[in-house]
Amino acid sequence: MKKDINIPEVKDVHVAVVQEQHIEYKTLDWNAYIINNSDQDLETVLIVSRGYNDKKLTPVMRHTIAKLPARSYAKIEYLQEKVLELNNEFKITFFEGNQMFDKTYLFRKNTINEKALQTVPLMQLRGILVK
DSSP states (O other): OGGGOOOOOOOSEEEEEEEEEETTTTEEEEEEEEEEOSSSOEEEEEEEEEEEOSSOBOOOEEEEEEEEOTTEEEEEEEEOGGGGGSEEEEEEEEEETTEEEEEEEEEOTTOOSGGGOEEETTTTEEEEEEO
């Protein structure tokens, strides 16, 4: 049965972790974003995230975005400093038209850091991008 399900490859949808100034608290925070760098709107975007290593596991977080327009991005969640020491996984499922897409994005432990910052497409902010 599973072999009959066709889930095409995800292109032009990324997850980025960006370091941003928190206006109210005057701190530098790490925030995860989903980026739709395609020409198509994404519908019913389901995001399941977790942090883990051999000894620790964070609670699973679930997020839903009803519609993510073409060439746009949306904040997924804030990442605490302690979570950056873990592998951070984002499983994303969405519909583009009538077709379902699914992909897992992984930030390996300690790869979210200031030395790895680069310009993130579409956002024009500095962060770490997983394609």
